[in-house]
Structures are given as C-alpha cells and as structure tokens.
Amino acid sequence: MAFIDLKDVTKAFHAGEEEYPAVRGVSLGIESGEFVAVMGPSGSGKSTLLSLVGGLSHATSGIVSVDGIDLGSLGPNKLSDFRREYLGFVFQSFYLVPYLTALENVMLPLTVQPGMNGTAGDAAQEALRKVGLAAKSRRLPSQLSGGEQERVAIARAIVNKPPVILADEPTGNLDTKTGDQVLDMLQDLNRGGHTVVMVTHNVENAKRAGRTIEIRDGQVVSN
Amino acid sequence: MKLIDIAVNNLRRKKGRTFFLVSGLALGIGAAVALTSVGDAMNREVMHTLDEFGANILVLPATEDLPLSYGGMTVSAINTGGRSLTIEDARRIKTIRNSENVSTVAPKLLVVSEVKGTRVMVAGVDFPAEFKLKKWWRVSSGMKPGEVSEVLVGKDAASKLSIAPGDTVKLNGGTYRVSGVLGDTGSQDDSLIFADLATVQKQFRKGNAISLIELAALCGGCPIEDMVDQVNGALPGARAVAVKETVELKMQAMHYFHRFSLGISLLLLIVAGMIIFFAMTASVKERVQEIGLFRAIGFRAGHIIRVLLIEAFFVSFLAGVVGYAIGTISPRFIAPYLMKAYTLTFVFDPVMAVGAVAASVVVGLLASVYPAVRAGRLDPIEALRTL
Numbered sequence: 265m266a267f268i269d270l271k272d273v274t275k276a277f278h279a280g281e282e283e284y285p286a287v288r289g290v291s292l293g294i295e296s297g298e299f300v301a302v303m304g305p306s307g308s309g310k311s312t313l314l315s316l317v318g319g320l321s322h323a324t325s326g327i328v329s330v331d332g333i334d335l336g337s338l339g340p341n342k343l344s345d346f347r348r349e350y351l352g353f354v355f356q357s358f359y360l361v362p363y364l365t366a367l368e369n370v371m372l373p374l375t376v377q378p379g380m381n382g383t384a385g386d387a388a389q390e391a392l393r394k395v396g397l398a399a400k401s402r403r404l405p406s407q408l409s410g411g412e413q414e415r416v417a418i419a420r421a422i423v424n425k426p427p428v429i430l431a432d433e434p435t436g437n438l439d440t441k442t443g444d445q446v447l448d449m450l451q452d453l454n455r456g457g458h459t460v461v462m463v464t465h466n467v468e469n470a471k472r473a474g475r476t477i478e479i480r481d482g483q484v485v486s487n
Numbered sequence: 488m489k490l491i492d493i494a495v496n497n498l499r500r501k502k503g504r505t506f507f508l509v510s511g512l513a514l515g516i517g518a519a520v521a522l523t524s525v526g527d528a529m530n531r532e533v534m535h536t537l538d539e540f541g542a543n544i545l546v547l548p549a550t551e552d553l554p555l556s557y558g559g560m561t562v563s564a565i566n567t568g569g570r571s572l573t574i575e576d577a578r579r580i581k582t583i584r585n586s587e588n589v590s591t592v593a594p595k596l597l598v599v600s601e602v603k604g605t606r607v608m609v610a611g612v613d614f615p616a617e618f619k620l621k622k623w624w625r626v627s628s629g630m631k632p633g634e635v636s637e638v639l640v641g642k643d644a645a646s647k648l649s650i651a652p653g654d655t656v657k658l659n660g661g662t663y664r665v666s667g668v669l670g671d672t673g674s675q676d677d678s679l680i681f682a683d684l685a686t687v688q689k690q691f692r693k694g695n696a697i698s699l700i701e702l703a704a705l706c707g708g709c710p711i712e713d714m715v716d717q718v719n720g721a722l723p724g725a726r727a728v729a730v731k732e733t734v735e736l737k738m739q740a741m742h743y744f745h746r747f748s749l750g751i752s753l754l755l756l757i758v759a760g761m762i763i764f765f766a767m768t769a770s771v772k773e774r775v776q777e778i779g780l781f782r783a784i785g786f787r788a789g790h791i792i793r794v795l796l797i798e799a800f801f802v803s804f805l806a807g808v809v810g811y812a813i814g815t816i817s818p819r820f821i822a823p824y825l826m827k828a829y830t831l832t833f834v835f836d837p838v839m840a841v842g843a844v845a846a847s848v849v850v851g852l853l854a855s856v857y858p859a860v861r862a863g864r865l866d867p868i869e870a871l872r873t874l
Contacts, residue, residue: 320783320868341787348785359780359871363500364493371488373784384488404500420784 265332266293267459268317268428273326275312275482286312288482289326294461296427299454301473302463309482310463311432317461318351318430319343330428348373352421352458354450356433358413360405360420366392366412367401370419377424391419395449411442418449422458429453431462435469447472490790494797505802508766512806513813515759516847519752520814520839525821526748542593542620542701542730543711546580546718548572549726571696574684576722580702583717591703593620596684598691600658602648609658609680611687611697614639620703621676628652629667635683637666643677658682661690702727756850759806763854767799771862778862779870788863795859796852803851807844814843 275287286309294300304310315321316328319335328335330350338346352373360369370391374384392398395415397408405413414434421429431450435443451472454460462473470476478486498505548571577594580586596611614632618624629652632639638658640650645668650656654665663682671677688695704714711729718727771778778791815835 315868318783320871321866341789344782344785344787347783353783355780355871357776359776361493361777361780363497368488368492368496372493372781375488375490375493376786376790424785 265329267296267331268294268461269327269329270313270316271327271329273316273323273328275309275316275321276324285324286482287316287323290479290482290484291326292477292484292487294459296459297454297457298475299451299460299473300462301470301476302461302479303465303467303470303476304479305465308479310465310479312482313479314430314432314461314463317428318353319347348377348424350426350428352424352426352429354414354417354421354429354431354434356436358405358410358417358437360413360416362405365402365404366397366408366416366419369405369416370401370423372420373424388419388423391423392416394422395419409442411438411445414438414442414446415449418446418453422453426458428459428461431460433463433465435464435466443469490794491797494794494801498798498801504766504770508763508802509806509809511762511766512759512803512847512851513809515755515762515850516807516810516843517813517817519755519759519846520811520843521817521821522748522751522755522814523839524814525818526744528818530744542591542703544702544704544715544718544727544729546572546576546700546702546722546725546727548698549724571693571698572700572722572725574688574695574697576725577697577700579721580700580718583714583721585704585714585717588705588714589702590705591616591620591701593617593701593703594684594697595699595701596687596691596693596696597698598659598687598693600680600691602650602656602658602680605648607644607648607680608678609682609687609691611684611691612681613684614681617681620701621672623672624676625670626667627670629665632666632681632683634664634666635686636663637683638663639681640665640668641677641679641681642669642671644680656680658687659690661686700725756846759847760850760854763799763803763851764858767795767855767858768861771795771858774862775865775870778865779867782865782867783871791865792859792863795862796855799851799855799859800848803847803849804844806851807847810847811840811843815839 270290270292273287273290274285276283276285278284288309290313302310302313312321316323316335317330319330319338322336330346333346335343335346360366361372364372367385367388370388371384374380374387377384380387389398389401392401395418397412397415397419400408400412405416408416414437418434429450434446434450438446447469450460450462454474460473462469464470476486477484572594574594577592580589580592583589593613593616598609598611599606600609601607618631626639627642638656640648640656645651645665648656650665652665652667655662656665657663658680669676684697687693702718704711715727715729719725781791781794782788
C-alpha cells in the first residue's frame with residue numbers, strides 16, 4: 265500500500281435528485297517523499313481529489329488512506345486531528361486570517377496542537393525564516409504583497425512539520441517570478457522530506473514535480 | 488498563542504464590529520438597569536407617598552371589651568371603663584427602635600356630647616398631626632382652627648346641626664367657635680366635631696387620657712410587623728395593630744412596579760439578545776472561509792465554538808460594564824421628567840452591577856451558542872469552496 269493510497273474512489277455531488285460525479289473510480293498511489301502534480305482542466309475533479317486526500321470531504325465510495333489510516337473511518341474530531349498532524353495546506357487564495365499578524369497566522373495550527381504552548385512562537389518564527397519573511401512577522405496580511413502572503417501561507421503549512429503538503433493552484437494568484445519562487449520553495453520542502461501534492465493546470469509548473477497525474481472528467485487519464 | 492488570543496485579536500482589530508456588538512447589548516443592558524433604577528426610585532417615592540397617606544398602624548387600649556367601630560377602625564372606648572391610653576403613651580412611641588420611620592403620631596380622644604339636642608361624637612385631636620395624616624382633608628368653608636377654642640365640623644354634622652363657620656357650639660358646658668367645615672371625606676369624619684385634644688381632655692375631665700393613636704409609619708425599608716411589635720413592646724397596656732388594607736395596598740403597588748420594571752427589563756434583554764444573535768450569525772457568515780481554514784488546518788468543531796463563545800463573553804462582559812454605567816448615569820437626566828416631589832439618589836450598587844454584567848454575559852453567551860455551534864458544524868469544503 266502506498267503512503268497515500270486511493271482505491272476505486274468515487275465522489276459524487278448532489279443537486280436535488282441529480283447526481284454529479286466529480287471523481288469516478290480513481291485508484292492511485294503516492295509514495296512518501298514524492299512531489300506529484302495533479303493536472304487537468306477546470307471541472308476535471310482535481311481539486312475534489314485533493315480534498316479527498318486532505319480529509320476535507322468523504323468519498324462516496326472507495327477507500328482513501330494516508331499512512332495506512334482509512335480516512336473514511338475517522339469521525340469529525342479524529343479527522344481534524346489527522347489534518348493537523350499529517351497535512352499542510354497551501355491555497356490559491358492564501359486564506360490568511362486578516363486580523364492576525366503573519367507570525368500569528370503561522371502559529372494558528374499550533375494553537376490547537378497539544379504541548380506546543382511554550383514553543384509555538386519559536387516554531388512559527390523559524391517557519392517564517394525558512395520562507396524569508398522573518399523580518400515581516402509583525403505585519404498584517406493587508407500589509408504584505410501577494411507573494412509574501414503566499415509565503416506566509418507556506419510557512420503556516422510547514423510549521424507543524426507535516427509529512428504531506430497539499431497545494432491547490434499555489435501560483436494561481438501570483439506573477440510568474442513570484443510563482444517560480446513559490447515553486448522553488450515547494451521543491452525545497454520536498455527535498456527536505458515532505459510529500460508534496462500540487463494541483464495545477466499549468467504544464468510548466470507540473471514539470472517541477474517528479475510525477476504528473478492527469479485527470480479528466482473525474483478519471484485518471486495518465487499517471 | 489491560544490484560542491483566547493484569536494478571539495481577542497479579532498475583537499481588537501475589528502473595532503467597528505466590536506463597537507456595534509458592544510453598543511447593541513450595552514444599550515439593552517443600560518435600558519434595563521435604568522428602568523430598574525428608575526422603577527426602584529419610583530417605588531420608593533410611591534411608598535413614601537403612601538406611607539404618609541393615612542395611618543397604617545393603630546394603637547388601641549388592651550381591653551377585653553367588645554370593640555366599637557370608628558370608620559372601619561377598631562376602637563375600645565375609654566367610656567367602657569377599660570384601661571385607657573395616655574398622652575405619655577403617644578410620646579413613648581417616639582422611643583421605639585424604628586422611631587425614625589414614624590412619620591406622624593396622631594393621638595385622639597373620642598367622647599360623646601350633645602349639641603342642639605343631638606348626640607354627636609367629638610374627637611379631640613392634634614390638628615397639625617391630623618392634617619398631616621389625612622392629606623385628603625379639605626376645609627370647604629371657613630378655615631382651619633387656629634385657637635384651642637375653635638372646632639372643625641364634619642360635613643354631615645354641620646348639615647344636621649345647621650352650623651356654619653363663625654357659629655358657636657356648646658360642648659359639655661364649654662363654648663367653642665366653629666372655624667370651618669370639612670369637605671366631604673366619605674368617612675365617619677363627616678359626622679364628627681373635631682376639637683383641640685388638650686381642650687377636650689380638660690372640658691370632659693379625662694385627665695391626659697386618649698382613646699387611640701393613629702400612626703403613619705414609613706415602611707418602605709422595614710416590615711410593618713416589626714414596628715407593630717416594637718410599639719407593643721414599648722406600650723405594655725396597649726395593643727398595636729397594622730391596618731392590613733393599607734399595608735396590602737402598598738405591597739400591591741410595589742409589586743405592580745416591580746413586575747412592570749421586571750417585565751420591560753426582560754423584554755429589553757431579549758431584544759439585546761436578538762441583536763447579539765443576528766450579529767453573531769452575520770459574523771459567522773462573514774467569516775465562513777476563515778472558519779473553513781481553521782477546520783482545514785486541524786481545528787475541531789469544539790475549538791471553533793470556543794473561539795466564538797470567548798468573543799461573545801468578552802463582548803457581553805464589556806457590554807455589561809458599559810450598560811451598567813449607562814443605566815446608572817442616564818436616570819439622572821430622565822428622572823426629573825418622571826418624578827418631581829422626590830429627589831432621586833443613585834449610588835453604586837454592587838449587586839446591581841454584578842447582576843447587570845452577569846445578565847449581559849448570560850444573554851450574550853446564550854444568543855451566541857446557536858451561531859457558534861452552526862459555525863463548528865460548517866463543512867470545511869463548503870466553507871473554503873476552492874478545494
């Protein structure tokens with residue numbers, strides 16, 4: 265069994281009596297330490313696939329497991345704990361909390377992590393240093409550029425040292441140069457031992473990954 | 488950083504929203520506190536007025552005789568030969584523990600005399616005390632007695648005896664000038680002739696005896712039964728009784744005010760609670776992506792609920808403090824339009840302060856529970872939408 269393992273996974277959404285399958289019978293495996301790009305056009309189901317791996321939604325059928333943990337068997341609280349311990353999310357829209365400083369945003373995952381009370385600040389400062397933003401730790405998101413906000417989001421994703429980083433279109437809102445810097449960081453993190461799964465529709469970005477999974481109409485067309 | 492820091496930072500950095508939330512609840516709490524303060528003050532004023540309005544304690548001789556009736560009051564007449572009260576008894580009432588609550592002491596001597604061949608009851612009274620006690624007395628013609636040789640005649644007595652101000656009447660051999668006639672009181676006072684107490688005692692050879700004492704006790708802050716006990720203790724030969732109708736009327740009036748202010752206060756708290764409820768619901772909707780992010784990075788539903796309830800606690804605590812201040816200060820400006828006769832005094836009331844803050848916190852938390860639980864149950868993928 266792969267570190268991230270999907271077996272015959274289907275995810276369908278309902279609108280009234282109509283059923284719309286976003287992912288259909290997908291089976292794939294991602295080994296620990298891989299950098300995988302999930303590519304596909306808009307509406308192909310790639311983000312839904314990421315949400316299944318991230319434990320943000322349950323599969324309609326099939327099994328999604330990470331490190332041998334069947335995500336379908338976890339209750340809401342256990343699923344939250346799983347996300348906190350195993351995953352770091354990097355979103356296209358950054359999703360920084362506007363009333364918290366960069367440092368506080370990075371500290372967020374640690375506020376609910378047992379045993380981190382005394383060291384959360386140091387860990388967050390270290391994460392910000394890794395993304396080159398230690399000097400701007402006291403700034404609010406509104407006082408940072410788009411690229412800097414994405415770097416804060418990356419620092420937040422790695423602060424609790426999760427084995428897996430899930431990035432959803434991480435360069436979607438950035439200019440090419442800043443986007444390249446973000447991809448460099450993801451590559452660095454992968455070299456540091458993190459498993460990275462990145463959703464993108466940009467072929468050039470996908471080339472940064474070690475493997476590309478192409479998905480179309482909810483099905484894997486190349487792996 | 489702890490959950491409390493997230494809540495505090497949100498309130499601190501979203502000053503406009505925090506101000507709106509605190510203001511909404513503070514106004515509700517302030518209005519409730521003001522209403523309670525004004526209600527209590529009005530209560531005290533009404534109690535004070537009612538206390539001064541007629542007797543609420545009767546002091547009678549302790550006797551085994553059958554009672555005689557006087558205007559609905561029970562009187563054991565000294566004519567029956569029982570032990571009578573004396574003017575010293577009336578003075579001793581001023582020595583009881585709650586003497587400062589005794590507003591008026593009105594001793595009376597009741598005797599029967601014959602005027603123009605008709606038997607009539609004569610009441611020897613202390614006129615200043617009597618007029619203070621019976622605020623409803625109006626002299627319809629003539630004027631109040633100014634001399635000890637002058638009498639005041641009840642309306643019916645004046646009519647039946649065909650006497651008018653300026654006339655003279657003979658009482659037990661003495662001649663007295665009618666200074667005035669009382670207006671209709673609807674009581675037995677209409678059939679009486681009122682004369683100076685000392686003069687009647689002398690004219691009817693009663694020494695310093697009196698028939699009964701009427702007391703107006705200011706009992707806003709003391710149980711009337713206590714004062715009755717104190718009077719009975721001070722006057723062993725007497726029997727003090729509370730005029731139940733008067734006491735019950737006062738209690739009823741007090742309860743009406745109390746219920747009124749309580750009802751309106753509850754209504755205001757409900758309205759304030761609804762303001763918080765809608766504001767918190769709107770806040771949750773506004774922060775849906777933020778809540779989705781919290782869930783995505785590992786916050787449990789309970790963590791989300793705690794953050795929102797901590798915010799609600801701080802908002803409602805602050806609103807309670809501000810509300811108490813508003814509610815304590817504003818009546819100083821409102822009260823003059825509601826009450827003129829009685830001066831309102833507002834002091835720091837720790838019970839009211841703690842009650843206001845506690846009520847605010849309870850209302851704030853209760854109103855926030857549902858939006859907070861709903862926020863905790865938000866599906867993170869629905870909240871984030873981009874994944």
